[in-house]
Amino acid sequence: MSAWRHWLAAWWSRRLPAQTRVKLGQKHIFIVPTMAGYAFAAALLLMLMVAINYQNSLAYALTFLLASVGLLSILHTWRNLAGLQLIGLPAEACFVGENARFPIRLQATRRTYQAIGLGWLRQKMLVTDVAKHSEQQVELSLAVKRRGKHSAERIRVETRFPLGIWVAWSQVDLAQSVLVYPKPIEAPLELAGVAAGEDAVEGLATAGRGVDDYQGLEAWQQGDSLRRVNWKAWSKGQGLWIKQFAELKGAQTQLNFSALGGDVEYRLSVLCAQVLKLTQQETPFSLQLLEQTIGPGTGAAHQAECLTALALFAGAEHG
Amino acid sequence: MAEHKIKPSIPRNSLIWLLIAQVLVILPLLWHVPLWIIGLWLVCAAWRIQVFRMRMQFPKAIVKVAMMVSAAFAVYLSRGSLVGLDAGVALLLTAFVLKLVELRSKRDALVLIYLGFFTVVTSYLFDDSILAAGYSLLSVTALLAALVGLQQTVLTGRPGKTVTQAAAILLQAIPVALLLFLFFPRLDPLWVLPAPKDKGVTGISDHMSPGDIAELSQSSELVFRASFTGEIPTQNQLYWRALTLPYFDGRTWHMQNMTSDLLAPEWQAQGDMLEYSVIMQPSSRTWLYSLAVSQTEQKDIRLMNDFRLQHNTPIHRTYLYQARAWPEALAEPKLSPEKYRFYLQLPHKVNPQARAWAQQLRQSYPDDESLVRAVLRTFNQGEYFYTLKPPRLGKHSVDEFLFATQTGFCEHYSSSMTFVLRAAGIPARVVTGYQGGEVNRAENYVQVRQYDAHSWVEYWRLGFGWHRVDPTFQVAPERIEQGLQEALRGESLNTGLLSPLSYRHINWINQLRISWDTLNYTWQKNVLGYQAERQKNWLKGLLGEISWQRIGVGLVITIALLFALISLWLFKPWQTRLSETQRLLKQFERLLAKRQYKREPAEGLRAFQARIQADLSPPQRMALDAFVHSYEQNEYANVPVPAVQLKQQLQTLRHSLAGR
Incomplete structure (x- = not known):
């Protein structure tokens, strides 16, 4: 399992090496159907059955229209990620036990990007819109348990817009790191070995x-x-x-x-x-x-x- | 900051569209489902809205179960069953409505939207007119808008924008949908499904008593449209045969199923041939309308022993078929003894007068043909009248009609003539169907409505086969030549105040009516009628040979090409996609170019700055430096500078330059 994880991580860093700024493009974006997408396909199949069994031209027409909408939404979903620029900003240092916050700036092109999800793998996502010709700053937080310099994990960026039947996603490494100070523990000054004098x-x-x-x-x-x-x-x-x-x-x-x-x-x-x-x-x-x-x-x-x-x-x- | 955590809850935008879509989806089905569903919808919608406004709770599990069970029970009470299409649709609709009150998560909304699409499809089974199709596009757009709204962040929710997006996707999907519609093979039904229940479908039935057809002629409902490859034959040639009624019980003529029905009849084509196609409205019957003697190559249609065309299942949808007819064909020149006897059948002890008259005729005219002519002559020259509202007839209906009332509609004439011929020993039968029709010159088709219903007589002679005679023609020739409207000028046809047929004499309304009818005809023929047979013909005309493999490959390639086109249009790769900062740099260059400081193509930003600095005043120099510094920081030193800051610095530079 862990060997597989390593291999995967290595594959990712070969494919998409760490970079402070990433403009999502062809080599970054993957697109797959969601569960809702499979359900959509099943519903279409059911509708096709009705069309065939009742030999109803309109039922055929609607089935094909929705199938076409479904296929077309691949392009729309993909487009809702393509060209978006992610910039990893320097993270402020924090103390052990706090959440390290990684600010990320999202820059739109001439298109508006809707419902862009950002988050660490297998964790809840932040969802935000980026209006055209503008930028949007978000912060992803990560609980840190050890002091030292920590590199941020790969960030998953995804969108299901507009129909939710496809998800276009990528995993980017914005080369962010955070300095984590030790957790402050109050102790009486005398005991603390302040060598005064x-x-x-x-x-x-x-x-x-x-x-x-x-x-x-x-x-x-x-x-x-x-x-x-x-x-x-x-x-x-x-x-x-x-x-x-x-x-x-x-x-x-x-x-x-x-x-x-x-x-x-x-x-x-x-x-x-x-x-x-x-x-x-x-x-x-x-x-x-x-x-x-x-x-x-x-x-x-x-x-x-x-x-x-x-x-x-x-x-x-x-x- | 415009961000929030994904909650599974439904955005307001989506909820609004979901409610609108529900109304749109349910509305056309109201004629086919119990009316209490409206009440149920109102309760559920109000409940859900109150939940959204946090004034009410979602129903508890027990309440939901109770609602489900009682709704199913109510469907059972109002439909008498839980199976069958009608009950099925009612159940589907109650589920669609009830789902509203447990609409919590995005998944629930998704289920509701998909149910909505499915409900739209079922509504097509009840109504597939051009208006219904156009209307359903509204429902589909609203459902798609709800689907789009589901994906939006709560903050962007503007219902108008969402529906625009949905409509745009729908429009872009049309070319591919059209291709699929044309080329996707139409398969035979995989299994038999319950058909829509017939609600007051009028039409020719399998029996005929006096007054039946007169009643039918009160309806102006469309029965079918027929188009001919050549000239449309004259009105008096258009005897659209539906059924033959061989069995008489003294009052009513019945259809009778015989084993010999299924045997192909013996006939010979002769004379001219007519090629025609018929698009019929759903009739829930198996018999089709044809000109005798017709032949078709469609494998689900067969020519029955009495020369009618029959489909192997009842017609529940708009149905298109093609046939060829030989009006002068020799039909069944030989009759088996048993069938000969069958076509002489008469009930005992009824209509003694008519029998006596038949015997009398027989004695005067030993030849069958002259006897038939004598009967027709009696109708023609006697005091017989043609009317929609004949007097009621008693037990000896034929006697009373022939010798007492002498007024009747076509069924009276055909019925009594068949009776007399049989009594005289001539095999005969009543044929029912439609006669004539309104000709639409623009599209070259005949339109037949219920009031064109008619019945006539066929008698048989050895060696000559069946021969058609129409006693009504003797009484009211204008009925056959010009149609019922003309024949009954005195009695008004009850077409209704709202029916455009009532205003035929007003020219522009009539024109409008005919254009609308033409549109409907085209719709039925090219869209609804686009089934296996037509698709095959069309593909043959287009490609010559039909090979589904090649069509499949071609379809995939064409769709891929279409997608490439659409994506070109969506992505516009010819537009350079600059980042916001690069775009600002372009603006910066343009600004300075206006002041005659043109940056050379290969000139570095620093070099450019150094070159022009000397000319500038200190504040201008400062503003220039600030912008260049920020830009370089951002692009090369990897210190991201907010675009807003760059924009501001550019603005400062612009002001300082303007202030010179």
């Missing part, structure tokens, strides 16, 4: 962004506290600027993986919670992961760097 003293550090001493303005970044925005400048239409302060604390907060107890994942989780907490408090800190040291620093970029390191931490076995 003696061995972390590095003199008066003014490198990191702090809260104490006003240093100047810096462009606002996502994640920066709104409390420090220079609203005066913003109201004058000069954009969002952050007031910069230098931290004048003598001691630096350091988060150290080795100083913690418990298994690796637990330790990473605790560190994760601390990173989030310290960033929110705007306390500069550094992160020590075995040989790797990040910081000291504070702010969104620093937080992202720390969390990424936690997510991708591989020295687990030796820690």
Whole structure:
């Protein structure tokens, strides 16, 4: 079974290799009858029986008309997928236990695409329309249970429009991936092995962004506290600027993986919670992961760097 | 965001069309099903709508079972049975209606739609006129719209748009459907199915009493249409034979089945030959209408011993057949002794006067032919009248008619003449059928209605066979020459106030009536009559030799070609299919080209930008740069930029250029 799955996956990636943008075309789209389609055929057969047995020309005519409609809807269903462009957008990082959300942009051509279903294999589908000359963004979510970098599965895109008796479908790999941070676990600060004080003293550090001493303005970044925005400048239409302060604390907060107890994942989780907490408090800190040291620093970029390191931490076995 | 999870529930759009389709499907069947079905439909539809508005619940299982059982019982009560086509259709319709209240999921809706298609087909069994066919296209379109609506997302539901889509698909399907209709082989029925029950089908019956045919002539219903390959014979040649009635019980002439009926009669073709085809309305009878003596090559029709044509099953649908007739044929020159006696049969103790008159005639005219002439002369010269409303006759009907009332319709004349001839020892029989018909010059066919019903006499002479005489002709020659309308100028025919036949004297109404009739004739002949025989003839004319294998292959190839054509039209591959961003780039180039900045075919976007930048003002330069940057990001750096943003940047550029 699993060998078969592998073979199938390999076949798919040979046929439709991972690409950020896919314009559905002949080589992508498959079309097969649905259950409703088989039922439709059975109903037509019954109608043909009536036509034959009663030698009724109109019954023949209607049977043939509907048969022709059924055949024709192959073209219509196929057309309702052909030319549609799927673009995989970068997914935002998330934490273990959350749903990773993969944004996908659907771009129509000069045709309107109706009732396009998108979803992971064997799961419920999102259905959306894409009006002509426009685009539509949808998000597929996937529950993630492990930290690290995860590639998204192949996405099934299908449509049964207009009659529901055929389904045109494809499986595309939009080369999307998501970074999953460890699940944050709150633990008391003392137990968390924050090595503050003696061995972390590095003199008066003014490198990191702090809260104490006003240093100047810096462009606002996502994640920066709104409390420090220079609203005066913003109201004058000069954009969002952050007031910069230098931290004048003598001691630096350091988060150290080795100083913690418990298994690796637990330790990473605790560190994760601390990173989030310290960033929110705007306390500069550094992160020590075995040989790797990040910081000291504070702010969104620093937080992202720390969390990424936690997510991708591989020295687990030796820690 | 226009998205939602697929729910199996039915979109509103689909529900609307489903309800409309149901009304359309049920409407034409109302004449054939018990009327309480309307009430049932109203209840079910109201219920379902209330469920949609969340004011009511779906019925519980027990309620549904109770509804099903009581509906079936009601069908049984009103139809007297649960089998047969009528009861079957009533059951089908109740199922179609009841399904409405358990319409929860898309699957239920699908079942309902397919049931609807099937119901449309059954409605054709009751009515296959051109109007019914046209009307059913409405029902089919509504059903297809419901099917399309089922696939739509809830948010796009606009009923008008859905039905347009359905109609478009239906229109595109017509060419292939037409091909299939023409070339798909018409098979013989695979098994016998119950036929529609005859509701008041009027027509010639297998017996004839005084007054029967007069009653028939009150109806202007169409019986059949006949077209001739050559000239249409004169009216007095058009004796459309249906049946012979050899057995007389004193009042009524009966048809009698004899074993010898099935034996092919002995006859010789002579004289001119007429080639004709008949399209008859359903009669629920086996006998057909023919000119004596007719022959046909259709294998389901046989020439019976009394020279009538008979189909092997009752005619329940519009039926087309072709035949050749020899009006002067020698029919049965020899009669077996037993049949000779049979055609002299008379009941005892009735009509003594008529018998006595026959004996008297026999003595004066030993020759059969002169005796017959003498009888006809009596009708011609005596005080006999032709009327639709003759006085009632008692036990000795022939006596009373011949010697007392002397007024009657064709059946009185044919009946008494046959009686007299038999009493005089001449084998004779009553023949019933139709006489004459209205000629449609445009399409060269004769149209025969119920009021053309007629009966006449045949007598037999050794060596000469059967010979037709029409006593009515002696009394009312205009009946034969011009038709009943003329013969009964005094008595008005009861065609009804609404019937266009009542307004024949108004020219344009008459023209309209004739054109409409011509259309119906063409419809019946070319569409309804397109069955095995006609298909074979048509294919022979088209292809010469009929080989179903080759037709099959040809059909598949032609359909494939048609599909290729339709898909060309649907996909329009000659139009370049640009993505939205590429389309915006084209607009961008056009915008700059208008300002004399034409991008060369091989010029990169960056190079182009660098080339023209020098001429631009700072804001223009900024706008240009923003667009180019976004475009490149999107196309080459794989950082998807929303089309809206590009569009906006293009707009900014346009404004800044215009502001120069």
